[in-house]
Amino acid sequence: xxxxxxxxxxxxxxxxxxxxxxxxxxxxxxxxxxxxxxxxxxxxxxxxxxxxxxxxxxxxxxxxxxxxxxxxxxxxxxxxxxxxxxxxxxxxxxxxxxxxxxxxxxxxxxxxxxxxxxxxxxxxxxxxxxxxxxxxxxxxxxxxxxxxxxxxxxxxxxxxxxxxxxxxxxxxxxxxxxxxxxxxxxxxxxxxxxxxxxxxxxxxxxxxx
Amino acid sequence: xxxxxxxxxxxxxxxxxxxxxxxxxxxxxxxxxxxxxxxxxxxxxxxxxxxxxxxxxxxxxxxxxxxxxxxxxxxxxxxxxxxxxxxxxxxxxxxxxxxxxxxxxxxxxxxxxxxxxxxxxxxxxxxxxxxxxxxxxxxxxxxxxxxxxxxxxxxxxxxxxxxxxxxxxxxxxxxxxxxxxxxxxxxxxxxxxxxxxxxxxxxxxxxxxxxxxxxxxxxxxxxxxxxxxxxxxxxxxxxxxxxxxxxxxxxxxxxxxxxxxxxxxxxxxxxxxxxxxxxxxxxxxxxxxxxxxxxxxxxxxxxxxxxxxxxxxxxxxxxxxxxxxxxxxxxxxxxxxxxxxxxxxxxxxxxxxxxxxxxxxxxxxxxxxxxxxxxxxxxxxxxxxxxxxxxxxxxxxxxxxxxxxxxxxxxxxxxxxxxxxxxxxxxxxxxxxxxxxxxxxxxxxxxxxx
Numbered sequence: 318x319x320x321x322x323x324x325x326x327x328x329x330x331x332x333x334x335x336x337x338x339x340x341x342x343x344x345x346x347x348x349x350x351x352x353x354x355x356x357x358x359x360x361x362x363x364x365x366x367x368x369x370x371x372x373x374x375x376x377x378x379x380x381x382x383x384x385x386x387x388x389x390x391x392x393x394x395x396x397x398x399x400x401x402x403x404x405x406x407x408x409x410x411x412x413x414x415x416x417x418x419x420x421x422x423x424x425x426x427x428x429x430x431x432x433x434x435x436x437x438x439x440x441x442x443x444x445x446x447x448x449x450x451x452x453x454x455x456x457x458x459x460x461x462x463x464x465x466x467x468x469x470x471x472x473x474x475x476x477x478x479x480x481x482x483x484x485x486x487x488x489x490x491x492x493x494x495x496x497x498x499x500x501x502x503x504x505x506x507x508x509x510x511x512x513x514x515x516x517x518x519x520x521x522x523x524x525x526x
Numbered sequence: 527x528x529x530x531x532x533x534x535x536x537x538x539x540x541x542x543x544x545x546x547x548x549x550x551x552x553x554x555x556x557x558x559x560x561x562x563x564x565x566x567x568x569x570x571x572x573x574x575x576x577x578x579x580x581x582x583x584x585x586x587x588x589x590x591x592x593x594x595x596x597x598x599x600x601x602x603x604x605x606x607x608x609x610x611x612x613x614x615x616x617x618x619x620x621x622x623x624x625x626x627x628x629x630x631x632x633x634x635x636x637x638x639x640x641x642x643x644x645x646x647x648x649x650x651x652x653x654x655x656x657x658x659x660x661x662x663x664x665x666x667x668x669x670x671x672x673x674x675x676x677x678x679x680x681x682x683x684x685x686x687x688x689x690x691x692x693x694x695x696x697x698x699x700x701x702x703x704x705x706x707x708x709x710x711x712x713x714x715x716x717x718x719x720x721x722x723x724x725x726x727x728x729x730x731x732x733x734x735x736x737x738x739x740x741x742x743x744x745x746x747x748x749x750x751x752x753x754x755x756x757x758x759x760x761x762x763x764x765x766x767x768x769x770x771x772x773x774x775x776x777x778x779x780x781x782x783x784x785x786x787x788x789x790x791x792x793x794x795x796x797x798x799x800x801x802x803x804x805x806x807x808x809x810x811x812x813x814x815x816x817x818x819x820x821x822x823x824x825x826x827x828x829x830x831x832x833x834x835x836x837x838x839x840x841x842x843x844x845x846x847x848x849x850x851x852x853x854x855x856x857x858x859x860x861x862x863x864x865x866x867x868x869x870x871x872x873x874x875x876x877x878x879x880x881x882x883x884x885x886x887x888x889x890x891x892x893x894x895x896x897x898x899x900x901x902x903x904x905x906x907x908x909x910x911x912x913x914x915x916x917x918x919x920x921x922x923x924x925x926x927x928x929x930x931x932x933x934x935x936x937x938x939x940x941x942x943x944x945x946x947x948x949x950x951x952x953x954x955x956x957x958x959x960x961x962x963x964x965x966x967x968x969x970x971x972x973x974x975x976x
Contacts, residue, residue, distance in 0.1 A: 329795065372841050374791035381792060415653060415667050418787050440659075465918045465956050466664045495918040495952060497896075503923035512838055 322351060322386075326358030327365070329375060331382050338389050348393035355386050359429040366426075367514045373422065376513070380425055402433040404524035405455035409437030409446060410493075411470035416463035419493045419513075423459055426513040432520060443470075443477035450483050457520050458487050460506065463494040471504040479505075488523040490516060536886075539864025543826035547770075548573045550761060550824065561762045568764030572630045576766070576827070576947075579911045580866055582888045584944035588937055588973030590966050591631040591768055591913060591949040593870070593893070596638060596665045597957040598623030606665050606955070607655035610641035613752040620756060624765055627966055631768040632760060633953070636753045639666060643749070646742045648700030651783060665955035673697050674784035676793070679800040686807050688712070694784070701738035704731035769829035769868060771819020773812045773860065775853040776805035781834045790834065794844060805852045813859035816867075826866045827891075830856075831953075836873035850881050861889045868913075871895060872952055879905050895951035899940050912940055913947035916965055918954055926964040933965055937973045948973065 322341075325334035341351055362379040365371040406427050410420045417439050424436045435453050437445055446458060458478070460471045471491050478484050489506040492515070501509040510516045529538065548570055550558035560566035571586065578585035596606040598620045609616040620635045641654055650673075653659045654666035674682065674694065682689040688710050696706040708726045713719065726732055757767060774782070780801070781790040793801045816828040834840065835849040857867050868891040875897040882892070883906065893914040894902060902912055920932055933948060940946045948969045 331795070372844070373839050374794055374841075374844065377788055377791045378795050381788075413659075413663065415659070415669070418670065464665070464667070465922055465952075465954055468919065468922055497917060497919045499917065499923055500919040503919070 320354040320357065322354040323358035323361060326355055326379060326382055326386070327361035329378055329382065331378075331385075334382055335385055335389070338386050342389065342393060348390045352387070352390055352394070355383055355390075356429065359383060363426060363429060363514070363517070367518075376422060376425065383429075403431040404457070404520075405433045405435065405453055406457040406459060406520055406524075407435045407437060407446065407449045407453060407455045408459040408461065409441035409449075410439040410461045410463075411467050411474055412440060412442050413466050413470050414462045414464050415439045416461075416493070419463065420459075420461035422513040423461065423492065423516045426517050427459075427520060430517045430521070432524070443474040446474050447477050447481045447483065450478065450481075450487055456487055457523055458489045459516055459520075460489065460491045460504075461493045462491070462496065465495055467493065467496075468500050468503060471500075471506065475505040488519075490519050492516060534864070536862045536864060539862075540826060540866065540889075541864075543820065543864045543866075544573070544577050546824045547826055558758075558761065560764065565762060565764035569761065569766060572764070572766040575630060579913075579945055579947050580888060580891060582908065582911060582945040584975045587975060588941050588969050589630045589947050590969050591893075591947055592627070592629040592633075592962065592966070593950050593953045594633055594955075594957070595953050596955040597962075598635075599638070600664055600955060601957040601959060601962070605655065605662060606638070607641070607661045607663070609635075609638045610654060610666075613749060613756075617752070617756050617759075621759065624760055624763065627962060629765075629966055631766050633768055634753070635756055636750070640745065640749045642745050643742050646738055646745060647702065650698050650700060670786050672786045672789045674780070674789075676785075676789070676797065679797065679804055683800070683803050683807055685710070685712070686811060698783075699738075702735050704729070704735040707732055767823070767825055769819075769827040770821075770823035770825025771816045771828045771865070773816035773828050773830050773856055773867075775830065775832055775835060775849060776808040776812060776856065777835065777849045777852060778831075778833045779808050779812065780804060787834075794840075794848060798848075801848065805848070809852055809855050810859070812856045813863070816856075816860050817863045817865055820863075820865045826864060828860050828865045828867050830867055830869045832869055832871050832875075835878065836871065836875060837877050838874070842877060845878060845881075850878070854881075854884065857885060857890060861886055866891065868893065870914075870953075871897060876901065882906050883909055885909060891947065893947075893949050893951075899936065903940050903942075907943075907945060911945050911947065914949040914951050915940075916948070916950045918950060918952050921950060921954070921961045921965065922956055922958050924961060926960050929961045929964045930968045933968050934972060937969065941973060944975065 322334060322337055325337055338351060359379060362371060362375065366376055408420060408424050410416055424434050427434045435449055435455060437449055460474055462471060475489055478487065490508045490510055491501060491504060491506045492510045496509050508519050510519055552558055560569065575585040575589040579589060599606050599609045602619045602622050604615055604619040609619060616635055616638060624632060644652065644654060651669055652666045653669055655661050655663040659667060678693060681693060692706055692708060696703045707729060709723060714723055781787065785793060820826050820828055835845055860867050870893045872895045875894060879902060887909050891911040891913055895914060899915050915936060916932060920928060
């Protein structure tokens with residue numbers, strides 16, 4: 318049974334959820350407990366998205382509510398209280414493409430699903446992906462691209478990962494705009510996902526959790 | 527006696543618009559001169575094919591539309607940067623494309639945009655080659671932002687034109703920022719105020735903004751004359767411009783270039799009534815803008831790119847409340863003026879198909895990207911004309927045989943009985959010569975109706 322805050326957040330009751338947090342903090346409730354409940358709420362949002370009850374607006378709106386909740390909780394949280402993460406993932410929009418909406422949704426869904434996400438941003442060169450794999454030790458790489466130019470950028474990124482000798486250390490997923498099975502084969506990626514939830518499913522399949 | 531325009535039925539208006547499209551005239555009213563009798567025959571046959579498809583009939587063969595922005599430039603090794611800054615290069619590349627590939631319909635080369643105009647106005651909505659992205663980039667890219675703030679809703683609802691002029695334009699064009707200092711034009715209502723009301727136009731930054739507008743206007747005038755000449759030359763060769771005007775779903779007006787994705791999604795929750803009211807104001811503006819284009823261009827087709835109503839972008843309930851009624855109102859408004867809405871559904875539209883049944887029969891063309899075409903044909907084959915579905919991924923990374931097989935299936939299954947136009951599923955900046963050729967040539971050969 319979900320807690321009150323988890324329910325308010327997952328039902329997208331913005332003013333009620335924020336008021337609940339304010340009152341709970343005033344009463345001296347444990348901020349970590351509240352954060353845990355908020356995460357539980359986000360998990361419910363994720364499940365509803367996966368089951369087709371929620372759509373992109375609900376993901377984005379719940380993210381906004383979560384942001385406000387975290388802002389309220391932050392001054393009360395002790396440092397180093399970060400929960401255990403399931404595994405590390407790198408996500409970025411490939412070279413030449415500056416679109417971020419789809420990429421941001423994937424980052425967001427992976428984050429609320431318990432993964433530690435390194436978001437490299439937009440127009441990310443192949444070398445930056447390679448460096449990030451070396452620096453973070455991530456085992457999953459997500460390449461995003463909205464434009465058709467991304468087909469070649471993705472292929473070049475996969476090639477660079479092969480060249481750096483890292484291909485067997487990571488699983489690579491691609492997604493966005495015109496990406497399909499055909500493009501997946503062309504780029505040499507391991508899989509493609511058609512939405513943010515599929516990115517989570519793929520990552521869970523590879524890392525576990 | 528000929529019927530007056532306002533006395534005609536929507537069907538009669540459409541017939542008139544098609545007749546005008548089929549028999550082009552010069553600006554002075556004289557008949558347009560084709561480069562050969564054969565070119566004229568081809569031109570008329572292409573318009574007729576379009577008409578047959580809209581009327582859900584069998585044309586002589588499946589017609590072909592290639593949806594492209596910079597594809598003609600990139601296919602011929604010319605940089606988009608060059609075609610955005612040099613109309614001669616634009617003409618050479620786009621003409622080569624038409625001559626070599628011979629699609630039935632083309633997307634206007636004006637969509638390439640004019641880099642100089644963007645520069646003069648310091649345009650914020652795009653990054654284009656040499657400006658924010660490398661000079662070698664394969665096209666321009668859109669910069670999403672919250673160009674309209676939540677608190678702007680009342681201003682837009684009260685007076686859309688005033689909002690556009692004094693709030694929106696100053697935000698999307700850096701050079702027009704000073705226009706926010708001018709008073710509303712509706713302040714001019716009393717003779718004694720005529721003098722004082724001119725004071726803001728004496729402010730130096732406002733004058734600079736007006737100069738920038740004039741400079742952009744001069745550039746645009748020179749540019750459009752050249753674009754017009756290119757299009758006339760395409761027409762003289764027998765090719766047909768795919769559209770005369772453009773419009774959008776009222777939700778997309780707000781979502782794409784005003785509120786942005788995040789903003790509009792918040793609005794559905796935080797201020798749904800404002801959003802609905804704003805769309806109500808935008809609906810007649812969208813219709814008027816589309817019809818105006820069709821009339822000036824003497825081409826009845828109105829292109830509507832659909833964005834935020836696709837599968838996954840909103841729930842069915844949200845689609846029924848915020849997207850479909852307003853889009854339908856725009857479509858009906860266009861159809862009533864004799865126009866032919868051509869809707870481009872990027873992404874998937876599988877969960878929305880049942881609503882399309884509500885449209886007047888044989889009045890719209892729907893260009894699909896990733897929608898289940900078999901289901902479209904089954905559910906909507908008697909209601910809408912269907913186009914599209916050749917994937918960009920297939921065209922850019924597949925083989926000639928893959929493309930032929932894909933097109934064959936579309937012609938066999940979706941083209942059966944007519945009402946279908948071959949088209950790629952999305953507007954493309956890049957191209958691949960062999961597969962684009964295969965798509966066009968194979969359709970011309972195999973897509974002939976008995």
